Amino acid sequence: MLSLRALTQKIMLSKFYRSLSLGIVLSVISTAGMAQTGEPVEKNKANSDYKPAFAGQTRIGSLKTKTLYTVTLISSELKGPWGMHVLPDGRLLISSKPGTIQIVNTSGKIVKNITGFPEVQFQGQGGLLDINIDPEFTKNRMVYWTYAQPGEGAALAVAKGKLSADETKLEDVKVIFEASPRYKGSGQFGSRIVFDKNGNLFVSSGDRSAKDIRVKAQDLSATTGKIIHITKEGKPVSDNPFVGKADAKPEIYALGFRNPDGLAINPLTGDLWESEFGPRGGDEVNLIKPGANYGWPYVTYGIEYSGEKVYDGIQQKEGTVQPVYYWDPVISPGCMMFYTGNIAEWKNNLFVGALSGLHIIRLVIKDNKVVGEERLLADKNERWRCIATGKDGAIYAATDNGNLYKIAKR
Numbered sequence: 206m207l208s209l210r211a212l213t214q215k216i217m218l219s220k221f222y223r224s225l226s227l228g229i230v231l232s233v234i235s236t237a238g239m240a241q242t243g244e245p246v247e248k249n250k251a252n253s254d255y256k257p258a259f260a261g262q263t264r265i266g267s268l269k270t271k272t273l274y275t276v277t278l279i280s281s282e283l284k285g286p287w288g289m290h291v292l293p294d295g296r297l298l299i300s301s302k303p304g305t306i307q308i309v310n311t312s313g314k315i316v317k318n319i320t321g322f323p324e325v326q327f328q329g330q331g332g333l334l335d336i337n338i339d340p341e342f343t344k345n346r347m348v349y350w351t352y353a354q355p356g357e358g359a360a361l362a363v364a365k366g367k368l369s370a371d372e373t374k375l376e377d378v379k380v381i382f383e384a385s386p387r388y389k390g391s392g393q394f395g396s397r398i399v400f401d402k403n404g405n406l407f408v409s410s411g412d413r414s415a416k417d418i419r420v421k422a423q424d425l426s427a428t429t430g431k432i433i434h435i436t437k438e439g440k441p442v443s444d445n446p447f448v449g450k451a452d453a454k455p456e457i458y459a460l461g462f463r464n465p466d467g468l469a470i471n472p473l474t475g476d477l478w479e480s481e482f483g484p485r486g487g488d489e490v491n492l493i494k495p496g497a498n499y500g501w502p503y504v505t506y507g508i509e510y511s512g513e514k515v516y517d518g519i520q521q522k523e524g525t526v527q528p529v530y531y532w533d534p535v536i537s538p539g540c541m542m543f544y545t546g547n548i549a550e551w552k553n554n555l556f557v558g559a560l561s562g563l564h565i566i567r568l569v570i571k572d573n574k575v576v577g578e579e580r581l582l583a584d585k586n587e588r589w590r591c592i593a594t595g596k597d598g599a600i601y602a603a604t605d606n607g608n609l610y611k612i613a614k615r
Contacts (some may be wrong), residue, residue, distance in 0.1 A: 211302030243267040246580050251533040251534035252486035255492045255520050258527045261574060262397055265530070268569065268577040272548050273615040276582060278608055279313030286603035288335035288350070288397075288591055295596035299603065300350055302332035304553050306370060311595060313609055321374035323364060326355040329391025330414075330464075331573075337398040340438070347437075348375060350406060351396040359412050361429075363439065382456070384428045388413045388419065397468035401434075405442050405585055407458065407477060409465035410432040412501065419502050422461055425453035425540075428528070430501060432465065432479065432493055434451035434458035459526065463498035464485075468539030473553055478529075480541045483507040484515060485562030490541075490555070491526070494575055500525035506533055522606075530575040536562030541592045547598030548614050558589030558602060565589050565602060583609070 222613030245264035257263050285302035292298055296316070297309045304325045308317035325333045329408075331353030339347035346368045354362035361384040392414030399407050412419040412430035422430025425447060433456045434442045441448060441455035448455045467480030481489035481499075487507020489501055504522045505515050521527065537560035544551045557566040564583035568575050582589075587604040593602050599613035 219347055237518075240574065242269070242577070246578050247532065247534075249534055253506070253533060253534075255486070255506050255518075255533070257506075257531075258521055261530075261576070262528070263531050263533060265575050265578050268579050270548075270550060270567070270579060270581070272550055274548065275611075275613050275615050276585075276611070279311075279611050280309065280315070280609040281607060282313075282315060283307075283309075283603055283607040283609055285332070285605065286591055286607065286609070287333060287601070288337075289593050289601065289603060290337050291593050291601075292338065296337065297593070297595075297601055297609075298336055298348070299609075300336040302334070303327050304333045304334070306336065306348075306350070306375075306611060309609065311597060311599075311601075311611070313611075317372045319368070319374060321369075321376065322350065322366060322378060323352070323362075323380065323463055324355060324392070326350075326353040326359045328353070329358075330411075331359055331391045331394055335397045337400065340400050340404050349398055349406065349437075350570045351394075351398055353391070353394050354380070354383060356387065358389045359391065359394075360384050360387045360575045361396050363398070363406070363408055363435070365437070369488070374419065381437070382408065382433065382435055384410045384431075384433075384503065386418070386427055386429070386455075388415070388418050390415050390418070393464040393482075395465050399468050399470055401470070401477075402475060404437065406433075406435050406437065407468060407470075408435065408466045409462065409479060410530045411464045411466075412462065419463070421497070422463070422501050423503065425450070425457060425460065428454050428456060430460065430462045431457050432459040432468075432477075454571070458495055459493050459497045459499065461501045461504070463501045463505075467538050467557060469541050469543050469555070471543055471553070471570075472545055478543075478555065480538035481528070482538055483531075483535060485510055485512070486531075487536055488532040488535045488538055489528035490530040490538075490557070490568070490575070491528050494526065497526045498524060499528075505530045507535070529573060530568065532562075536560075536564075536566065537588075538566075539588065540592050542592050542594060544600070546600065546614075556592055556600070558592050559606070560588040560590070561588075563587060582612075585610070
């Protein structure tokens with residue numbers, strides 16, 4: 206039988222170990238909830254003296270991947286890759302800005318060159334842009350893509366076609382949507398395509414850059430500077446927020462965008478996210494809500510390339526939505542995805558390909574807030590244009606130089 210003293214010591218030790226265990230658990234929870242562990246990755250002076258609307262909206266704390274991984278250059282033969290989608294068998298369907306579509310295997314070999322799609326306006330930021338496949342591709346073999354459509358002024362267009370049995374051409378090609386108004390310039394078409402859970406398309410449409418048209422991003426009678434929500438036939442989705450509203454295009458889902466070069470759906474929540482190519486400063490990550498106004502060009506954390514304010518230099522305005530996160534100075538987001546591969550600590554993290562930043566950004570998201578940031582592959586000195594998680598769990602990422610990399614767990 207234990208003495209009173211021994212019993213007291215046993216009780217105290219039991220309490221200590223319970224407290225220690227609880228502390229470890231709470232520490233783990235805290236680390237998961239607030240992932241940042243170091244100083245912000247951005248060390249350079251901001252382009253502006255604008256202040257964030259809330260803590261953690263910019264220059265969040267840094268973190269570092271612990272899992273060992275390899276980075277392999279698997280091809281240097283691509284010509285201006287722009288869009289990439291993984292086919293059901295794991296191969297990569299890649300569009301290139303000059304006007305080519307190719308199928309590339311996971312070793313980096315180009316196995317098919319595809320023809321049969323309309324002429325593109327390959328000029329400035331225009332060309333053949335994003336590419337995606339129908340959710341029922343194994344049954345209908347339908348491919349969707351966006352491109353700068355030539356004519357009396359160029360327009361962002363969405364087209365679809367059936368991939369032939371021998372995978373060499375697109376058949377029964379049809380243009381299902383054209384952004385309006387058409388414009389003579391060659392800047393800022395956007396654009397990305399993702400499918401919602403019902404098989405409808407979200408398409409991001411750029412503001413076309415110039416001052417005499419970018420204001421249309423706030424105009425509901427125009428589809429430039431918008432997120433568009435259409436059916437596979439190019440019709441407005443029936444529950445779009447502006448359906449039935451006078452002088453509003455029913456295809457519009459959200460408005461107020463400059464150059465939305467990234468679009469992705471969070472696989473956990475089904476929410477739509479967008480990355481915004483800002484002016485000087487003011488690159489953004491946005492959580493997209495139906496009918497919401499994201500402010501451009503009147504509300505922005507960026508400045509003009511000249512150094513002047515954009516209009517009145519406003520960062521917050523009633524009736525507009527704040528970005529979840531922004532960068533100043535810019536990193537020039539060229540693409541984005543939620544990671545679904547086999548590196549556990551990356552699971553459901555948001556990866557953003559940076560063009561002028563010359564790196565890939567990893568953002569840890571918790572409760573729709575950014576809680577940590579890491580820069581990857583900065584040593585490659587590449588402009589990252591398209592990115593996808595492969596069927597094998599690896600990341601495939603292509604650059605403006607025509608290089609295709611495989612990032613895989615070691």
